[in-house]
Structure formats: C-alpha cells, structure tokens
Amino acid sequence: MKKLLWKLFIVLALTSIIITACAQTPTQTEAPAEEPIEEPMEEGEQAEEMEEAEVPAGEDMTATTLTLGYTASLTGRLNVSSGRQDNGLQLYIQDLQDAGGFEVGNEVVTFEPLFYDDESTNERVQELYTRLATEDNADFLISPYSSGLTGAAAVIAEQYGKVMITTGAASDSTYKLGYTGVYQAYTPASRYLAGAVDHLKALDPDLTQVAFVHENDQFSTDVVTAAKDYAESLGYEVVLFEGYDSETTDFGPFINKIEAAAPQALLGGGHFQDGSTFARQLYEKGVDLAYVALLVAPPEPDFAELGEAAFGIVGPSQWEPLAEFTPESAAEAGLEWFGPTGDEFVERYVAAYDEEPSYHSAGGYVAGLILQKAIMDAGSYDPEAVKDALDAMDILTFYGRIKFDTSAESHGLQIGHSMIYIQWQRPSGELEKEVVWPPEGATAETIYPLP
Amino acid sequence: MFDILIPSLVDGLLLGFVYGIAAMGLSLIWGVMNVINLAHGPIIALGMFGIYLAFTILGLNPYLALVLVAFAGLVLGILIYYVAVNRVIDAPHLSSLLATFSVNMIIIGIGTAIFTVSPYNVDFTLGAVDIGPIRLLWTRVAAALAAVIVTGLLYLFLFRTRTGKNIRAVANNRTAAELMGIPSSRVLALSFGIGTMLAAIAGGLIATFFPFTILAGGGYELRSFVIVVLGGLGNPLGALVGGLILGSLEGIIPVFMQTSWVPVIEFVLFVFIILVRPSGLLGSRV
Numbered sequence: 001m002k003k004l005l006w007k008l009f010i011v012l013a014l015t016s017i018i019i020t021a022c023a024q025t026p027t028q029t030e031a032p033a034e035e036p037i038e039e040p041m042e043e044g045e046q047a048e049e050m051e052e053a054e055v056p057a058g059e060d061m062t063a064t065t066l067t068l069g070y071t072a073s074l075t076g077r078l079n080v081s082s083g084r085q086d087n088g089l090q091l092y093i094q095d096l097q098d099a100g101g102f103e104v105g106n107e108v109v110t111f112e113p114l115f116y117d118d119e120s121t122n123e124r125v126q127e128l129y130t131r132l133a134t135e136d137n138a139d140f141l142i143s144p145y146s147s148g149l150t151g152a153a154a155v156i157a158e159q160y161g162k163v164m165i166t167t168g169a170a171s172d173s174t175y176k177l178g179y180t181g182v183y184q185a186y187t188p189a190s191r192y193l194a195g196a197v198d199h200l201k202a203l204d205p206d207l208t209q210v211a212f213v214h215e216n217d218q219f220s221t222d223v224v225t226a227a228k229d230y231a232e233s234l235g236y237e238v239v240l241f242e243g244y245d246s247e248t249t250d251f252g253p254f255i256n257k258i259e260a261a262a263p264q265a266l267l268g269g270g271h272f273q274d275g276s277t278f279a280r281q282l283y284e285k286g287v288d289l290a291y292v293a294l295l296v297a298p299p300e301p302d303f304a305e306l307g308e309a310a311f312g313i314v315g316p317s318q319w320e321p322l323a324e325f326t327p328e329s330a331a332e333a334g335l336e337w338f339g340p341t342g343d344e345f346v347e348r349y350v351a352a353y354d355e356e357p358s359y360h361s362a363g364g365y366v367a368g369l370i371l372q373k374a375i376m377d378a379g380s381y382d383p384e385a386v387k388d389a390l391d392a393m394d395i396l397t398f399y400g401r402i403k404f405d406t407s408a409e410s411h412g413l414q415i416g417h418s419m420i421y422i423q424w425q426r427p428s429g430e431l432e433k434e435v436v437w438p439p440e441g442a443t444a445e446t447i448y449p450l451p
Numbered sequence: 452m453f454d455i456l457i458p459s460l461v462d463g464l465l466l467g468f469v470y471g472i473a474a475m476g477l478s479l480i481w482g483v484m485n486v487i488n489l490a491h492g493p494i495i496a497l498g499m500f501g502i503y504l505a506f507t508i509l510g511l512n513p514y515l516a517l518v519l520v521a522f523a524g525l526v527l528g529i530l531i532y533y534v535a536v537n538r539v540i541d542a543p544h545l546s547s548l549l550a551t552f553s554v555n556m557i558i559i560g561i562g563t564a565i566f567t568v569s570p571y572n573v574d575f576t577l578g579a580v581d582i583g584p585i586r587l588l589w590t591r592v593a594a595a596l597a598a599v600i601v602t603g604l605l606y607l608f609l610f611r612t613r614t615g616k617n618i619r620a621v622a623n624n625r626t627a628a629e630l631m632g633i634p635s636s637r638v639l640a641l642s643f644g645i646g647t648m649l650a651a652i653a654g655g656l657i658a659t660f661f662p663f664t665i666l667a668g669g670g671y672e673l674r675s676f677v678i679v680v681l682g683g684l685g686n687p688l689g690a691l692v693g694g695l696i697l698g699s700l701e702g703i704i705p706v707f708m709q710t711s712w713v714p715v716i717e718f719v720l721f722v723f724i725i726l727v728r729p730s731g732l733l734g735s736r737v
Contacts (some may be wrong), residue, residue, distance in 0.1 A: 077666060080569045216711065245710045247670050249661045252462030253705035256455045273570045276662045284576060284660070285586050306662070307574035 057107075064107045066381055068093070068368070069115045069138025069162075071128045071153070073145055076120025081272070081354050081360045082145035085168045088364025089113070089142060092353050095340070096368070102376055109375065118144050122152045129153045131434070133160035139381060140164070142367050144192040145360065147171030147189070147219040154182045163383050166412075170318075171219045175405070175413040181383065183390050184414040185367050189219055192316050193227035195266055195419050196414050199314070199437040200265055201234060203448045208292065211240035211263035213254055213278075215270020220295060224268050231267075239263045248274055251281045259287060269294030271353040276306055283309035290449030299359060299422055304431045311431065312450040316419040318359040319399050321346045322435050322443050323420055324421065330396035339369045340396040366399040421445060458585045463702020464695055465591040468598035469656050471694025473545050473671050474678035475602065476649030482620040482685020483642040484540060490531065492672030493558035494647050497569040498524060498654025499663040500562070503571050513575050514593065517655045524651025528644035536643060537636065594643040601652060602691050605645070610672040618642050622685070666691075668671035677721050683731025692733060725737045 009324060012310075053391075070089070073082035090263040092296040093111050096102070114136055132138045133156055141157050143166035150169030157164035158179045166174070167185040175184060197229035200207060210231055221243065228238055240261040243349040244254060258266065266282075266289050269275040275297025282292065291314065296425035297303050298315025323342060323429025330337035340348070345365060349357040371386075373395060379384035394403045396417060396431055421437035425447055473495055480488045498520050505516030535554050539546040577589030611613035620628040623639045629635050654668065661667075675690075678697055682689025697717060704713045724731060 075563060076665075077568050079563065080567050083567075162730075216709075243709065244705075245713075248710060249657075249670065250462065250466055250701065251668070253455075253702055254464075255458040256458045256462070257706070260455045273662065273664055273667075276570050276572065280572065280662060281660075284579065284588055284590075286579065302569055305570075305572045305574065307572075309574075 007282035041219075042265040048365045052323045055392070060106050061103070062107050063101070064104075064109050065112050066109060066375075067136070068111050068140055068141040068142055068269070068371070069114045069129075069132035069136060070142035071116050071118035071132075071144045071149075072127055073149070074117040075121040076118075078120040078145055078149070079340060081168065081358075082120070084358050084360040085145045085364035086115070087353050088349070088357065088366075089167075089360035089368055090364075091349055091361075092365040092368035094352070095348065096372065102372055104375055104377055104381065109381065111372075114138055118149060120146075120149070122149060125145075125158065129156040130160075130392065133157065133162050138162070138355065140371055140386075141166055141363075142154055143169050145169070147174070147222075148217070150174060151218070154179060157182060161383060162337045163371075163386050164372075165367040168360055171222050173218065173222065174408050174412065178411070180411055181387055183370070183412045184320055184362055185370060185399075185402070185417070187419050188413055189222035192223040192419060193293065194230045195421055195437055196267055196314060196316060197227060197234060197236070198233045198290065199293075199421055199446070201439075202439075203446055204264075204290065208235070208237050209239045209261075209263045210236050210267060211258055211259065211261055212238060212242075212266045212268045213240065214243050214268035215246055216243035216245055216250075216297075217270060217273050220268070222268040223295060227267060234295075244270075244274070246274065249277055251278050252285075254278075255281055255285045255287055259285075262284070263289070265289060265291040265293075267293045269297060271301075272297045272300055273294070276303060279303075279313050280306050280309040280357045292450065293421070298424065299433070301356065301358065304424065307431075309425065310424045311388055311445050314423045314436065314446075317422050318417070318419065319362040320359065320420055320422060320433065320435060321356060322433075323398075325396055325398055325400055333396065333401075335394060335396040335401065337397075338373050338395045339366075339397045345398050362399050366372065366397055366402070369397055369399075372400055452539035454584045456703065459581075459702040459704070459706050461587070461696040462591070463700070465587075465595045465698070467484020467695040468677060468691070469593035469653050469694070470626070470674050470698050472601055473596045473653035474479070474513070474682070474690040474694055475556040475605065476646040476674040477672075477675045478655070478682070478685055478687055478690040479605075479649065480643055480646035481679065482687075484536075484639050485544070486536060486540070486547045486643075487544070488643075488646065489548060489672075490554035490558060490647075491650050491675060492668030492670075493555050493562065493665075494524065494527070494650040495654035495657070495668035495671050496562065496663065497527070497558065497668075498568060498651035499658035499667060500615070500665070501651065502573065502655040502658040503573050503663075506573050506575060513573060513659050517597070517652060520651050520655045521648050522622070524648035525644040527651070528647025529640045531647065532640040532643035537640070539635065542638065547586065548636070553562050559665060566665050567662045568666055570662040570664050573658050575659055576725060578613050581599055588660065590660045594659060596689070597652070597656055601649065602687065605649075605687055608645075614638075674717075677717050680721055680731060681724055683733040686731065686733050689731050689733035704719055 068280050073079050081130035097110050101108040116128045141164040143153055145168035147169045150166050151174050154174050163181045163185050168187040170186045172188045172190045212224045212228050214220045238397045275294045293314040298313050299317035303310050327337040374386045374389040375381050377389035391406045401416035405413040405415045420435050422433040423436045424431050425434045436446040477491050501520035502513050502516050505511040506513050519723045531554055535550045539550050579586050617633045617638050621635050627637050678693035682693030
C-alpha cells in the first residue's frame with residue numbers, strides 16, 4: 001500500500017513538474033477546481049436589484065445604474081496587488097455614487113460593482129467572466145489583476161461583445177490578437193523598462209554593458225525583451241540575458257553569473273516576491289553594479305522592509321502619489337482634464353482604507369474614470385458608441401495621459417500613458433521613494449553610481 | 452567557468468543543509484507512522500513567520516528565536532496529531548493524506564487572512580567573507596551549522612534516550628512495541644511533533660536569508676518529497692544527504708542551462724532512484 005501511494009504521488013508530481021518546467025512562459029499557478037460560486041458578492045446583489053429600477057431624478061431625468069462586472073483575486077498569490085486594485089475601483093464607484101452620477105442624455109448614470117473572487121487562477125477567471133457576460137449580463141467589464149488573468153478574461157469579453165477596460169495588466173500580447181473592445185489603462189510592458197534605459201543613458205553616457213535577468217512569465221518576458229531590443233538599438237552591449245522561474249528563491253547561481261559577466265547595470269526582475277528576494281541577495285553578495293532597476297517590487301511600499309538592500313534600487317511605476325498631473329499641466333499640453341486631482345484621490349483613498357494608494361489602486365480608480373468619460377463622450381452606453389468614444393479618447397487624468405492605439409494590429413493598446421521611475425533613497429534618514437525619472441517629474445537627483 | 456561553478460556549488464551545498472532539515476521532518480513522520488504530511492509546507496512557512504515576529508516584535512536574535520520556534524513547532528505538531536491524525540492513523544493512507552491536506556488548507560487560509568500573501572523579510576545579516584571567488588554569507592554558514600547540530604541532536608535523541616528508542620520501536624513494529632508497554636499513541640504524537648519541529652526550524656533558518664510569504668513553504672515541501680526518496684524513506688541522515696545532493700544540483704544546473712530544467716532533472720533523478728534503489732541511497736529506517 002505504501003509503495004502504491006508513493007507511485008501515485010510520483011506520477012502526479014512528475015507530470016505537473018515536467019509540464020511546468022517545459023513551459024517557457026508560465027502564467028498562473030493552477031489550483032484545484034472547486035465548485036463555482038453560486039452567488040456574487042453583496043454589492044453585486046444590490047447591483048442586480050438596482051439595475052431593474054429607473055428612478056426619476058428630475059423633471060425629465062431618469063436614473064440608470066450600469067453594472068461593472070469584474071473579478072478580484074481576494075485569495076491566492078495575487079491578493080495584495082489585486083486587492084488594492086479592487087479598492088481603487090470600489091472607491092471610484094463610491095465617489096461616483098456620492099456625486100450623484102453623471103448625465104447621459106436625459107439619464108443620470110451611476111455604476112454598481114458585480115464581482116467575484118477569481119482565486120488568482122485562470123480557470124476561475126474564464127468561468128466567472130463567462131458568467132458575468134452571460135448569466136449576469138454585466139453592462140461593462142473591468143479586467144482582473146495581472147496580465148495572465150486579463151488575457152483569459154479578454155477572450156471572453158471579446159467573444160460576448162462586452163467592452164472591457166483592462167487595468168493591472170501591462171502585457172502587450174493581449175492587444176495583438178485583433179480584439180476590438182478591450183482597452184488598456186496601463187503603460188504596456190514593451191515600454192515598462194524603456195524609460196530606465198533612457199534614464200541610464202542620461203546618467204552615464206559612457207556606460208556600455210548591461211545585463212537583463214528576469215522572471216520567466218509572460219509579462220516580465222515581454223518587458224525585458226522589448227527593453228533589451230531598445231538598449232541594443234542605443235548601442236548597449238547586453239552581456240547577460242537570462243530568465244528564472246517564478247518560484248525561484250535562491251538567486252545565488254544567477255548572481256554568480258552576473259558577477260562573471262561583469263555588467264555595469266542590471267535591469268529585470270519580475271514580481272514582488274522574486275524581485276525583493278533578488279534585491280536582497282544582490283545586496284548581501286555585494287555585487288558591483290552602478291545601477292539596478294527591477295520590475296514591480298520597488299514601487300511597493302513594503303519593499304522598504306528589505307532595509308539597506310532596498311537603498312538605491314530603481315523601479316518603474318505606473319503612478320505615484322508624488323506624480324504631478326494637474327488641470328494646469330493638461331492645459332499646457334493641450335489635453336482635456338478629467339476626474340479628480342492626485343491629491344484628492346490620495347486623500348479619499350487614505351480616508352477610505354487608511355493606507356497610501358499604490359499604483360494598483362490608482363489603476364483601479366482610473367479604469368472606472370475611463371469608462372465614465374467614454375460613456376459621457378458617446379452620449380450613450382451602447383457598446384459600439386462607447387468603443388468609438390474610447391478610440392477617440394485623449395485625456396489627462398491624475399494617473400496620467402490616456403490614449404489608445406486604434407490600429408488593427410494593436411487595437412486598445414495604451415499609447416498615451418508613460419511610466420515614472422522611483423528610487424529608494426534616504427532623504428531624511430528613513431528609506432523613502434523619490435521620483436527620479438523623467439526629469440520633468442523628478443523629486444530628487446538619482447543616486448548614481450550605487451554605493 | 453570555475454569562477455561561476457565553485458561559488459554556485461558552495462551556495463547550493465549550504466542551502467542543501469536546510470533542505471535536509473526540512474526533509475528530515477517529513478522523513479521522520481513517514482518512517483514512524485507511514486503518514487505523508489501534506490501540512491509540511493505551511494508549517495515551514497509558519498517557522499518563517501515565527502522568526503519574523505520574534506525578530507520584529509520582540510527584537511530577538513533570529514538564532515535565539517529559533518529555540519522558541521522549535522518549541523512552538525513541537526507543540527503545534529502534537530496538537531495537529533491529536534486533532535487531525537490520531538483517529539485516522541490506522542485508516543487507509545488516503546484518510547491521513549486528506550487529514551493533513553485539510554490542515555494544510557486551514558493553515559494557509561488563516562495565514563493568508565492574517566499576513567496576506569505579501570512578502571515579509573527579516574532584515575538581519577551577519578555579513579560575508581570572501582574566499583577566492585566564493586562569497587560566503589555567514590547567515591547561510593550559520594544555517595548549515597544549525598542543521599548539522601539539529602541532526603546530531605536528533606540522532607542522540609533517537610539512539611541514546613529511552614524515548615528515542617521507544618520511537619524507533621514503534622516505527623519498527625507498533626504492535627510489538629505496544630505489547631512491551633510502550634504508549635504508542637503518545638510516541639506517535641511526539642514523533643509528529645518532532646517532525647513539525649524540524650519543518651519549523653528549517654523555515655526559521657530560511658527566513659534568515661530569503662524573503663518569504665505564507666505560500667513559500669510549498670516549494671520546500673516538494674523538495675522534501677524528492678529528498679526523502681533520494682536519501683531513503685524514513686531515514687533522517689539520508690534526508691540530510693539527499694538535501695545536500697539536491698542543493699548542489701540547484702546550484703550547479705543553472706550554470707549550464709535554464710532554471711526550468713532544474714525540477715525536470717530533480718524528478719528524473721527521483722524516478723531513477725525509485726527504479727534502481729527504491730529504499731534510497733542510505734536505505735529506509737529510523
């Protein structure tokens with residue numbers, strides 16, 4: 001019996017490990033299938049009831065509630081970032097409801113959320129977005145968090161003709177599939193680290209050798225592949241270009257390779273867990289690098305837990321509370337301003353959740369804003385009219401500029417928004433984030449080279 | 452090439468000691484009571500959080516805190532045994548597998564609710580020393596030393612104390628041990644406790660050099676399964692040897708190929724050992 005049990009375990013373990021290992025771009029951790037959620041969250045129930053009722057709001061005005069369907073990773077490995085994104089979106093909806101909605105023709109429109117927990121898995125996302133689009137008949141969809149989950153949700157949104165605003169999902173590949181109703185709020189992965197290359201060039205024009213070490217998932221691979229091509233186009237020599245598995249904890253072998261390749265700068269990383277582990281081991285091993293830029297992890301407030309290992313690390317961020325996009329800067333750029341200012345957003349978010357918003361939170365909020373603006377511009381919530389309005393959109397919000405690619409090859413790809421780059425510094429003794437790039441948004445000089 | 456290979460091998464070997472301790476816990480539980488403990492990974496993660504809390508809240512040195520974590524691991528293991536395992540110990544293996552899987556889900560669920568899946572870091576370092584191309588981190592050296600000490604103490608306990616001999620007797624033949632007056636239920640509970648204590652110690656040591664999440668134990672649990680087969684089911688010393696082999700492989704393989712191949716090679720070795728030497732490199736016994 002003991003042997004039989006071990007054989008069963010071996011077969012299962014071997015199968016799963018080989019499948020995982022052979023996959024060049026793993027996306028999400030698989031979880032055992034479970035019974036589908038029978039009921040949406042409480043807010044969803046309210047939404048379903050409210051959608052039925054159209055209450056006169058004025059002499060000729062009627063009140064209409066549109067449902068925003070989405071999933072959030074309330075459990076599983078994405079729950080922190082996804083939770084913050086969900087917080088941002090819920091805050092937006094609450095703000096809209098508090099403001100009494102917005103006018104579309106002779107209707108006053110508000111949104112209500114209808115959401116489920118996707119457990120951070122593709123399988124649940126596919127199942128739940130199908131439900132949102134069919135049984136629940138959500139009016140519009142917002143993406144889950146992460147490129148992998150959003151890729152799974154976007155197929156379904158397109159299949160059922162639903163307009164979806166994606167946020168928390170930077171991978172370019174979703175927008176290269178010919179979709180017509182999927183619109184990206186984030187700066188795409190292909191431009192995630194391009195600014196870091198520009199930053200490096202500005203800091204030290206004489207530096208020539210860079211290394212790219214990255215997580216082997218779809219998002220990180222997209223980012224570093226594009227950054228590598230860009231770096232090479234600027235004349236950099238890429239002395240090391242290598243991926244690591246998402247579950248990697250010991251970066252010792254990579255660090256030894258980095259030391260042997262002797263680059264002057266290192267760019268790459270992946271997500272929070274591996275990025276923070278990588279940064280700590282780079283510090284402990286005392287690797288001689290003048291510049292280190294890692295994805296995702298550095299902008300997170302918790303990155304400071306690394307202590308001295310966080311000092312000097314640069315990270316691209318979709319948005320920071322320090323970012324200064326204002327109605328005045330919109331006027332200067334000849335763009336239409338829309339939504340609250342950054343200060344107003346931060347103030348409301350802190351009041352609601354008692355923590356400073358991360359860029360995930362801002363991404364959640366701006367997804368709702370984009371949809372609102374599109375419906376207002378369209379003067380209708382007919383999906384085709386909203387798509388036309390999204391195609392024509394070019395606005396500035398507290399989160400930055402929003403403009404979508406309308407070409408057939410990359411329809412819906414974000415082309416207006418730009419990354420900003422933060423660096424962990426000690427302006428007053430404590431570790432704090434400072435914006436160091438682009439220069440027009442910088443709050444401090446870059447610490448370069450790293451000590 | 453040697454400039455990369457030798458430091459990577461040393462890094463891998465030092466980490467292998469900790470893998471060995473983690474696997475030893477799994478091996479002991481299997482060896483004594485034929486239970487595959489699927490709560491092993493979450494307990495490793497709890498060991499990590501134990502060190503984190505002791506270090507950040509109580510301000511304790513992580514190595515002193517390891518004593519507390521070990522004791523907590525022992526108590527937790529005994530508790531798990533009596534609550535989830537004792538009643539299914541003689542049932543078909545699937546029952547104990549499901550029982551420990553349930554414990555696994557409970558710990559992960561509670562842990563996620565309390566700690567979320569955010570990474571935590573014990574901001575502690577002992578510095579490093581350079582020996583030629585090798586940069587030795589003292590935290591890893593200390594972890595390896597701790598692993599050796601724990602292994603030595605475990606062997607002393609199992610072979611030199613009456614309770615340890617009782618454990619070995621129960622492992623060899625529970626019915627005969629009971630006929631000799633050995634209280635098998637208590638012995639099994641203690642064995643389960645020692646197994647979880649070893650897992651918690653391994654987690655605590657890992658926390659001194661890697662950031663971690665509540666889900667971080669899963670990878671070490673999987674490695675532990677490979678190691679116990681490699682070293683010999685139920686053989687604690689074999690687990691340490693298996694850990695060193697696995698650690699070395701993890702250090703060396705990425706020098707030559709993509710890390711995606713590490714688990715492939717590890718599990719090919721796993722199957723090879725099962726086919727060629729099913730009792731493992733050092734045989735299967737407690």
